[in-house]
Amino acid sequence: MAKIVSSWNDWDPLKRVIVGRCDNSVIPPEEPATSEKVPVDSEMRGMWGLRPLETVERGNECLENLVKILEDRGVVVDRPTPLQWNQAIGTPDFRNDSMMTCMPPRDILLTIGNEIMAAANSFRCRYFEYLAYWPLMEMYFEQDPDFKWTQAPRPRLTDKSYKHNYYDEKITLEERLERTAAKDFVTTEVEPMWDAADVMRMGKDLFIQHGLTTNRAAMDWFQRYYPEFRVHAVNFPGDPYPIHIDATFVPLRPGLIINNPHRPLPEPQRAIFEANDWQIVEAADPAHTEPPALCYSSVWLSMNCLVLDPKTVIVEASEVHQQEQMDKLGMNVIPCDLRDAYPFGGGLHCSTADVYREGECLDYFP
Numbered sequence: 439m440a441k442i443v444s445s446w447n448d449w450d451p452l453k454r455v456i457v458g459r460c461d462n463s464v465i466p467p468e469e470p471a472t473s474e475k476v477p478v479d480s481e482m483r484g485m486w487g488l489r490p491l492e493t494v495e496r497g498n499e500c501l502e503n504l505v506k507i508l509e510d511r512g513v514v515v516d517r518p519t520p521l522q523w524n525q526a527i528g529t530p531d532f533r534n535d536s537m538m539t540c541m542p543p544r545d546i547l548l549t550i551g552n553e554i555m556a557a558a559n560s561f562r563c564r565y566f567e568y569l570a571y572w573p574l575m576e577m578y579f580e581q582d583p584d585f586k587w588t589q590a591p592r593p594r595l596t597d598k599s600y601k602h603n604y605y606d607e608k609i610t611l612e613e614r615l616e617r618t619a620a621k622d623f624v625t626t627e628v629e630p631m632w633d634a635a636d637v638m639r640m641g642k643d644l645f646i647q648h649g650l651t652t653n654r655a656a657m658d659w660f661q662r663y664y665p666e667f668r669v670h671a672v673n674f675p676g677d678p679y680p681i682h683i684d685a686t687f688v689p690l691r692p693g694l695i696i697n698n699p700h701r702p703l704p705e706p707q708r709a710i711f712e713a714n715d716w717q718i719v720e721a722a723d724p725a726h727t728e729p730p731a732l733c734y735s736s737v738w739l740s741m742n743c744l745v746l747d748p749k750t751v752i753v754e755a756s757e758v759h760q761q762e763q764m765d766k767l768g769m770n771v772i773p774c775d776l777r778d779a780y781p782f783g784g785g786l787h788c789s790t791a792d793v794y795r796e797g798e799c800l801d802y803f804p
């Protein structure tokens with residue numbers, strides 16, 4: 439029996455990873471927590487249904503580019519089993535006309551040491567997405583005697599979990615920023631809700647973004663579940679659509695983080711990094727002024743890179759400024775053509791979930 443699952447951070451040498459799939463992906467119908475994240479002028483407002491087949495095929499081609507790079511370097515790649523995502527779903531508490539996709543895995547699966555936990559996502563359309571990863575979890579469970587297979591408490595996602603009419607169509611960018619600064623988000627605090635991509639793992643410390651997809655109750659839940667860890671709630675007042683930490687604050691190796699210059703980590707929260715001699719560098723500008731068509735995320739997926747080891751990083755092929763900066767920061771850069779997978783939920787980091795990285799649980803902030 440082998441050790442298959444272990445990962446404590448985002449930079450130790452990567453040996454095994456899950457890469458998502460675009461098959462059957464759906465633009466989900468509007469529900470209480472999703473419309474908040476679609477910019478008012480987005481072409482996607484009011485639109486829902488299966489994504490066009492040619493975009494799915496192209497997205498999958500991009501993910502295959504990533505799989506090839508990883509496999510050529512000896513990384514074992516596992517893939518989810520897509521469901522027919524355009525089915526209606528229901529629980530005793532809600533009904534939804536459709537599910538979404540099994541992209542990106544980073545939102546759903548959180549690996550901490552020998553444990554992989556399915557998240558407590560706040561979107562109803564993502565309630566059953568974990569099922570796509572269950573065949574892999576069964577395999578890890580069978581083959582790795584130490585693997586801890588966990589599901590976080592499932593949120594009920596009743597109407598009480600959301601502030602209704604939180605945003606109307608007329609809200610300005612300034613108003614959105616004021617709400618972010620006031621930590622006033624669409625979710626309520628009746629139950630812990632979180633996306634795994636809001637959690638940045640750094641050995642004994644977990645930095646968790648409080649925003650549209652993760653609430654304060656989640657921070658409290660994490661601290662009680664992992665009493666031996668330090669849980670830090672972080673937030674980035676410059677972000678009008680704060681979802682997921684991985685296009686905002688991205689570690690490259692111990693001691694070095696790139697930070698989105700439009701979303702700087704505020705002063706009191708910087709102290710722990712500075713006190714421990716970590717360098718926070720402003721990320722280079724994205725190469726694009728617009729995200730690709732039918733994409734929810736911002737152009738800052740430019741910094742959503744996949745670190746293979748503390749000297750090697752995969753960066754999207756068209757993101758020339760980010761590549762140049764990484765190179766100057768002493769990293770070997772591997773470009774990967776992935777931009778047409780962005781509409782399915784994210785970049786290189788988003789599209790993956792850690793299974794195994796070498797290394798131990800260290801204390802980087804003693």
Ligand code: DAV
Pocket residue numbers: 635681682683684685734735736737738739783784785788
């Ligand atoms: O900048 O739109 C995207 C994060 C996706 N995991 C952004 C955040």
